[in-house]
Amino acid sequence: MVAILQQPPKMTIEEYFAWELQQELRYEYVNGEVFAMTGGTIPHNDIALNFYRVLYPHLRARGCRVNVSDVKVQVTPQSPYYYPDVIVSCDPQDLNARKFIQNPKIIAEVLSPSTSEKDRGEKFTNYLKIPSLQEYLLIDSEKISVERYCRGEGKMWLYYPYTEGDMITLSSIEFELAIAPLYEGIIFEAEE
DSSP: OOOOOOOOOOOOHHHHHHHHHTOSSEEEEETTEEEEEOOOOHHHHHHHHHHHHHHHHHHHHTTOEEEESSOEEESSSSSOEEOOSEEEEOOHHHHTOSSEESSOSEEEEEEOTTTHHHHHTHHHHHHTTOTTOOEEEEEESSSSEEEEEEEOSTTOEEEEEEETTOEEEEGGGTEEEESGGGGTTOOOGGGO
């Protein structure tokens, strides 16, 4: 039997925080409305974890934190609140955070056919409003491809595409990584 989820009524941010604690699923919050976070694919999850594994030793030594999937980011105090696939913060306020990250330095979303439009559209537009955000990464789960947006001068964002064999530069944390470890263990549908 398939459970049908009813959309809860609009709520304030305080109501959302209290309500979500009682739920079995995670929910993103946008302008009073909540949206269930459904399960991703195994490759989606593996890519996020691979990225975490590569970043963790470098960030730990720098006094930064990196989280995967189950940690919210606050775009503004009122709305929205999202669950990025990977989030990095080096802000002292976030190092002991318990509910959400307020000052991310890097946000990464792993793209899948069902999330790509939202990650490239609504989330991208909102993430760019976060003053602390320096880099936004879109990591494709269907092929070896990473897109990096890096904060430039003023309102400018610089675009860097990466593909098989490339080294990815994360200038905000002074780190370079090969693209290959992100896709370690991933079997693409065409290979099955």
